[in-house]
Amino acid sequence: MKTKAAIAWKAGAPLEVADVELEGPRAGEVLVEVKATGICHTDYYTLSGTDPEGIFPSILGHEGAGIVLETGPQVSSLRPGDHVIPLYTPECRQCKFCLSRKTNLCQAIRATQGRGVMPDGTSRFSLDGKPLFHYMGTSTFSNHIVVPEIALAKIRPDAPFDKVCYIGCGVTTGVGAVLFTAKVEAGANVAIFGLGGIGLNVAQAARMVGADKIIGIDLNPAREDIARRFGVTHFINPQQDGNVVDAIVQLTDGGVDYSFECIGNTITMRQALECCHKGWGVSVIIGVAGAGEEIRTRPFQLVTGRMWKGSAFGGARGRTDVPKIVDWYMQGKLDIDSLITHRLSLDQINDGFDLMKRGESIRSVVLY
Ligand code: NAD
Ligand code: AHE
Ligand code: ZN
Numbered sequence: 001m002k003t004k005a006a007i008a009w010k011a012g013a014p015l016e017v018a019d020v021e022l023e024g025p026r027a028g029e030v031l032v033e034v035k036a037t038g039i040c041h042t043d044y045y046t047l048s049g050t051d052p053e054g055i056f057p058s059i060l061g062h063e064g065a066g067i068v069l070e071t072g073p074q075v076s077s078l079r080p081g082d083h084v085i086p087l088y089t090p091e092c093r094q095c096k097f098c099l100s101r102k103t104n105l106c107q108a109i110r111a112t113q114g115r116g117v118m119p120d121g122t123s124r125f126s127l128d129g130k131p132l133f134h135y136m137g138t139s140t141f142s143n144h145i146v147v148p149e150i151a152l153a154k155i156r157p158d159a160p161f162d163k164v165c166y167i168g169c170g171v172t173t174g175v176g177a178v179l180f181t182a183k184v185e186a187g188a189n190v191a192i193f194g195l196g197g198i199g200l201n202v203a204q205a206a207r208m209v210g211a212d213k214i215i216g217i218d219l220n221p222a223r224e225d226i227a228r229r230f231g232v233t234h235f236i237n238p239q240q241d242g243n244v245v246d247a248i249v250q251l252t253d254g255g256v257d258y259s260f261e262c263i264g265n266t267i268t269m270r271q272a273l274e275c276c277h278k279g280w281g282v283s284v285i286i287g288v289a290g291a292g293e294e295i296r297t298r299p300f301q302l303v304t305g306r307m308w309k310g311s312a313f314g315g316a317r318g319r320t321d322v323p324k325i326v327d328w329y330m331q332g333k334l335d336i337d338s339l340i341t342h343r344l345s346l347d348q349i350n351d352g353f354d355l356m357k358r359g360e361s362i363r364s365v366v367l368y
Contacts, residue, residue, distance in 0.1 A: 083161075173312075194263035256277060342361045
């Protein structure tokens with residue numbers, strides 16, 4: 001079939017919207033009509049050329065929601081009409097990683113996903129007979145996609161696509177990092193570096209679990225107002241407030257219990273570790289840093305009890321946890337609507353990237 005998609009031809013170039021060819025689902029695969037997709041900073045990161053796994057030409061996008069149109073042979077858990085969220089972190093429930101119960105990083109199809117192809121090593125997308133690569137196993141900047149069954153979370157049919165698409169990455173990443181990775185407890189002090197599409201979800205989850213001080217750090221002064229509405233109790237602008245680590249340590253009588261880096265900057269990753277409380281503070285890296293970048297600190301920081309952790313997709317097991325997070329949104333426990341600041345057509349997708357770069361949007365959602 002033909003479908004409309006935004007093609008990333010090369011690093012740094014604007015996306016081009018065109019009709020592409022999409023082959024139907026093979027064994028274990030599902031054809032999905034994408035109804036809406038968010039634009040995450042990670043799409044920009046890959047498009048900018050700093051992602052070591054970035055491949056071109058490809059169809060980016062990984063924060064979508066849609067409807068199953070057709071299932072291939074051997075698909076048993078989904079049928080046409082089901083509402084789904086594509087998962088860049090699948091959940092096969094059979095691999096060593098899934099069975100360990102220690103991680104959400106299912107590895108069943110990770111290798112082919114990283115090479116921009118389906119598990120059988122081929123792409124379903126092409127243009128003029130030449131293959132286009134998939135991205136993160138999802139490619140939600142295409143109106144129709146083919147995805148492995150294990151990479152689809154079935155969600156309730158009354159959830160609005162234009163809101164719950166954001167659960168496909170940003171909401172789950174931020175909320176999950178608090179609940180599943182850090183397991184923040186009531187009364188804890190928290191610092192959040194970067195108050196964008198991820199950091200604000202960390203904030204609302206920290207408030208939800210009853211954190212005490214929630215300190216938000218961002219260079220963009222416009223983030224203070226929305227951050228306070230999402231639970232931030234203290235706002236620090238590093239350009240105005242001097243040494244960020246000292247400021248946080250003073251505010252919290254020795255440092256925070258948990259910090260979250262939601263920028264992708266190795267300098268702020270160090271600050272996020274070093275503003276943690278001696279003896280027990282845990283710093284969770286969520287931000288994705290460019291190829292070749294490395295984190296630094298004095299080993300003494302770790303010797304004296306601070307801990308560095310990382311979190312991908314919030315530690316969420318997609319097929320199990322994503323439907324629950326959709327429920328929390330539908331029950332009013334999570335605010336997604338206020339974070340979706342812009343709604344665009346696919347033809348306007350490059351405007352969505354520009355809004356993000358200028359710091360004017362929290363989330364832009366593309367509606368098909
Ligand atoms: P975003 O652009 O919406 O937000 C980033 C925020 O950081 C902005 O508010 C910006 O003003 C602020 N910022 C930038 N540099 C800063 C600095 N030096 N000091 C303080 N604030 C600064 O991005 P996002 O969509 O929220 O994504 C954030 C990061 O998380 C990105 O690196 C993205 O790739 C990554 N990410 C990781 C996962 C994961 O599973 N680990 C999932 C989604 C996104
Ligand atoms: N391709 C990059 C890594 C990018 C990365 O860390 N991605 C996160 C999700 S970001 C979503 O917005 C992730 O899930 N990582 C785990 C994984 O298996 O990719 C690189 O550096 O190569
Ligand atoms: Zn993302």
